[in-house]
């Protein structure tokens with residue numbers, strides 16, 4: 131059996147206009163093969179065949195659209211790209227093999243030697259390494275600034291600045307950046323504003339709506355949500371995404387069709403998962419805040435959080451990640467973590483299962499003591515990525531940690 135191109139069509143974007151993100155999560159980017167399948171099909175093929183030599187020539191020459199080779203395009207990957215682009219409100223998405231491949235591809239496609247980047251200090255550890263060690267080797271210098279200090283951002287910008295890069299809310303202290311103000315600064319400076327939207331996902335925050343140029347995801351986290359696959363994606367306007375796609379096609383860190391299929395399934399439940407993550411996290415943040423053995427809770431959903439109002443104005447929810455300081459130091463923090471029984475001790479986040487980690491010796495372990503101090507990564511800090519289990523069961527497990535502190 132063969133399929134003609136007509137039998138495998140994407141639902142036209144115009145049909146999706148005005149639909150809620152909850153609907154887009156389930157319907158956008160759908161592929162139809164002519165087999166009347168209801169679930170998204172998967173195309174595990176490295177290459178594609180042509181009806182004739184002339185058609186092959188037209189595909190290679192770019193005169194006829196269509197698939198050639200899965201390093202370039204693949205229908206399952208395109209379905210994922212179409213869906214996440216619609217959800218982020220961007221013109222086009224480019225899927226990558228990992229979140230880091232998304233960040234690397236964006237930098238390689240849009241920066242050149244002599245360019246300068248301003249980046250928030252609290253970004254994902256490997257992003258930090260990418261800028262400090264590897265981009266620097268190719269003549270791209272990066273200045274790190276406080277996520278929330280607009281004066282520091284403005285002062286760091288130079289005539290060669292081409293990119294402002296940030297994550298909001300930050301990991302693990304949940305600081306919130308002012309996206310509208312940063313987008314204004316980027317425009318004034320002739321730089322691109324690139325936002326790693328991994329923690330919020332488009333369900334809680336759409337940076338493009340606030341003037342960001344590009345959104346990046348580690349799909350490994352909430353987009354999958356069940357800890358199965360590694361992947362990433364870049365979303366933005368066609369002109370910029372053409373460049374990112376061009377790099378990806380030449381360099382090769384593309385997403386596999388199987389992973390794209392898993393992420394498509396993940397996106398379908400993303401809206402309801404994010405609501406459950408937010409609800410549980412807020413409840414736990416309030417509960418932890420009341421415990422005398424907990425010195426401080428970091429969660430933008432708490433009214434005491436310094437950017438609570440800002441978070442309310444640009445996010446639809448406060449997310450599933452929170453952190454807190456226990457009384458004591460490393461010994462107490464480790465005792466707390468080890469006393470929990472159900473919660474997974476892992477540095478991963480964005481999973482339906484709640485995870486717990488000690489940032490100072492895991493995710494942020496490679497930072498110097500000075501950088502740890504600057505970033506607020508103290509020895510008594512614990513980070514929770516709150517899952518969707520019953521919140522009372524989570525409290526029961528966390529109580530074991532509190533008891534280990536002598537409470």
Ligand SMILES: *Cc1c(COP(=O)(O)O)cnc(C)c1O
Nearest residue numbers: 228229230254326328348350361
């Ligand atoms: C995990 C993560 C990344 C890197 O993504 P990978 O899929 O692990 O390559 C980038 N940014 C943030 C905020 C992350 O949490």
